[in-house]
Amino acid sequence: MMSTTDIRTIAIAAVAIGVCALLPLVDQGYWLSIGVSIAMFTVLATSWALFSGPTHYISLATAAFFGIGTYVTGSFYESVSFWLLLPAAAIVGGLLAGIVGLATLRLSGVYFVIFTLGLAELVRQVITWAQNMTGHRGTYVLLDFGSRSVEEVIYWTLLGLAAIVYLAGWLIGRSRLGFALRIIGDDEEVARHSGINTARAKVLLFMVPGAVAAATGAALAPRYVYIEPALAFTPLLSFQVVIMALLGGAGRLWGPLVGVIPFTLLWEVISATFPNQTTLLLGAAFLVIVYVLPRGFVGLLERARARAGGGA
Amino acid sequence: MSILSLRNVTKRFGGLVAVNDFGFEVEEHMVLGLIGPNGSGKSTTLNLISGALPLTDGQIMLEGRPISGLPPQDIARLGVARTFQLVRLLPSMTVLENVIAGAVFGHRRRWGPEARAKAEAMLDKVGLSGKGGLRVGQLTYIDTKRVELARVLAGDPKVLLLDEWLAGLNPTELQTGIRLIRALRDEGRTIILVEHVMDAIRSLSDRCVVMASGARIAEGTPKEVLEHPDVIRAYLGDDDA
Ligand SMILES: Nc1ncnc2c1ncn2[C@@H]1O[C@H](COP(=O)(O)OP(=O)(O)OP(=O)(O)O)[C@@H](O)[C@H]1O
Ligand SMILES: [Mg+2]
Numbered sequence: 001m002m003s004t005t006d007i008r009t010i011a012i013a014a015v016a017i018g019v020c021a022l023l024p025l026v027d028q029g030y031w032l033s034i035g036v037s038i039a040m041f042t043v044l045a046t047s048w049a050l051f052s053g054p055t056h057y058i059s060l061a062t063a064a065f066f067g068i069g070t071y072v073t074g075s076f077y078e079s080v081s082f083w084l085l086l087p088a089a090a091i092v093g094g095l096l097a098g099i100v101g102l103a104t105l106r107l108s109g110v111y112f113v114i115f116t117l118g119l120a121e122l123v124r125q126v127i128t129w130a131q132n133m134t135g136h137r138g139t140y141v142l143l144d145f146g147s148r149s150v151e152e153v154i155y156w157t158l159l160g161l162a163a164i165v166y167l168a169g170w171l172i173g174r175s176r177l178g179f180a181l182r183i184i185g186d187d188e189e190v191a192r193h194s195g196i197n198t199a200r201a202k203v204l205l206f207m208v209p210g211a212v213a214a215a216t217g218a219a220l221a222p223r224y225v226y227i228e229p230a231l232a233f234t235p236l237l238s239f240q241v242v243i244m245a246l247l248g249g250a251g252r253l254w255g256p257l258v259g260v261i262p263f264t265l266l267w268e269v270i271s272a273t274f275p276n277q278t279t280l281l282l283g284a285a286f287l288v289i290v291y292v293l294p295r296g297f298v299g300l301l302e303r304a305r306a307r308a309g310g311g312a
Numbered sequence: 313m314s315i316l317s318l319r320n321v322t323k324r325f326g327g328l329v330a331v332n333d334f335g336f337e338v339e340e341h342m343v344l345g346l347i348g349p350n351g352s353g354k355s356t357t358l359n360l361i362s363g364a365l366p367l368t369d370g371q372i373m374l375e376g377r378p379i380s381g382l383p384p385q386d387i388a389r390l391g392v393a394r395t396f397q398l399v400r401l402l403p404s405m406t407v408l409e410n411v412i413a414g415a416v417f418g419h420r421r422r423w424g425p426e427a428r429a430k431a432e433a434m435l436d437k438v439g440l441s442g443k444g445g446l447r448v449g450q451l452t453y454i455d456t457k458r459v460e461l462a463r464v465l466a467g468d469p470k471v472l473l474l475d476e477w478l479a480g481l482n483p484t485e486l487q488t489g490i491r492l493i494r495a496l497r498d499e500g501r502t503i504i505l506v507e508h509v510m511d512a513i514r515s516l517s518d519r520c521v522v523m524a525s526g527a528r529i530a531e532g533t534p535k536e537v538l539e540h541p542d543v544i545r546a547y548l549g550d551d552d553a
């Protein structure tokens with residue numbers, strides 16, 4: 001059953017996405033490219049938070065799934081429709097996440113972080129090795145969408161993905177699985193003793209960001225034109241996603257978006273002004289967020305609202 | 313047939329034998345008091361029953377079916393629910409959500425309005441009517457214990473394991489707590505009651521098993537075991553006796 005607030009929320013979200021979809025009609029240059037970045041990080045950070053928000057597991061595997069997605073497109077775009085490659089990449093990413101989850105989600109948080117970071121590196125090495133065997137260094141992705149520019153098609157694709165992620169997140173939040181994850185995040189021992197199969201719940205939910213990141217990679221591949229492992233599997237991406245999601249707040253569905261927009265804009269300025277210090281500044285941003293805003297902008301807002309409510 | 317039986321149960325932690333060739337039977341609708349000095353292995357026994365810890369040796373059966381070796385979530389689904397010696401609540405959730413957690417995932421599973429109604433009924437039962445909207449951080453100590461009890465009751469378990477549920481209560485609260493557990497007993501629930509409060513053991517349990525150093529040293533009615541010379545010796549010098 002849906003309440004009137006549910007219907008209003010869905011309507012507002014649909015209108016917001018509809019308005020965002022008009023961007024390519026306004027600008028095809030700088031702002032569209034910023035729009036692609038924001039849409040990409042919104043999809044990645046929001047799906048990341050679906051799993052990491054309730055469980056508090058920090059996954060640095062985004063680059064692994066993303067890179068695999070770009071290679072799905074890069075390897076098959078000449079024989080298979082681009083539109084079929086997106087769900088195909090999602091399936092591959094989801095399955096890989098399932099396997100990784102089965103292997104690692106029994107581990108404690110620290111081992112999980114290290115493992116996911118290592119995963120991206122491992123997959124990158126495997127693909128580099130496979131390419132060396134065939135004598136290639138990278139792959140060209142030359143896609144043409146007729147009268148539409150590649151950039152605007154990617155942008156609309158990412159908006160569609162964002163809509164799917166928000167809908168999935170909203171449905172999960174109302175499901176037994178979502179409730180189980182919140183209980184697990186609060187106290188795994190209580191969860192187990194209440195009858196929750198914690199391993200299965202975590203693996204199932206970990207497959208969501210895996211599938212979404214792979215689909216995102218598949219969608220973005222044509223933008224890069226030439227993909228090589230160092231680009232597709234850059235660990236920087238994993239860190240950016242974590243920072244943006246935490247900056248916004250991983251505890252709410254819309255939280256990561258609040259971090260993505262300012263961070264992407266700031267990042268544009270930083271990488272234009274200090275191209276050689278980006279990693280350093282990213283590290284500094286990470287420290288600041290963890291120390292100053294442990295619950296992100298959302299936590300800040302909610303605390304402010306609670307204070308205002310308490311005073312009234 | 314007994315609903316729960318432990319046979320030759322042993323648990324070792326490295327060189328320490330916390331539970332040593334121990335066992336007992338619990339009949340349906342029975343309140344079994346499990347007592348013994350500090351460190352005698354009572355909580356460890358509950359941990360073995362609930363699946364929190366694996367057995368080193370022996371067997372535990374629920375309704376004739378072995379449950380030792382199963383993970384805690386399977387044991388909980390089969391109908392064994394427990395509280396913890398140190399209360400464990402879900403800190404990010406309201407009182408009502410804490411109890412709904414038990415109703416949604418316990419032995420008997422419910423969802424939506426049905427789970428909510430069950431949780432509200434359990435809050436009424438433990439004396440927390442109207443407090444469902446509170447955060448768990450706002451509760452008094454006895455109320456946190458009530459929430460935990462309501463959570464385990466919400467799944468309609470067949471066997472209830474209460475690990476020192478009455479510990480830490482002041483004298484007035486203790487009377488309230490004893491009345492609450494007596495009400496559960498009068499409903500015909502099957503309960504294993506680990507307690508140091510001898511008044512509670514005397515007035516609530518049908519049978520009593522006494523542990524010392526992981527082994528059973530006496531079993532019988534509360535009156536019988538509390539007069540047993542070995543039990544008096546085990547407790548001698550123990551402040552809790
Ligand atoms: N996880 C563990 N690892 C190692 N030793 C443990 C563990 N759990 C319990 N023990 C040891 O096993 C023995 C029995 O402990 P247990 O907690 O079962 O006692 P208890 O009867 O519940 O005591 P109390 O009345 O103080 O709660 C103690 O010596 C304790 O130190
Ligand atoms: Mg104990």
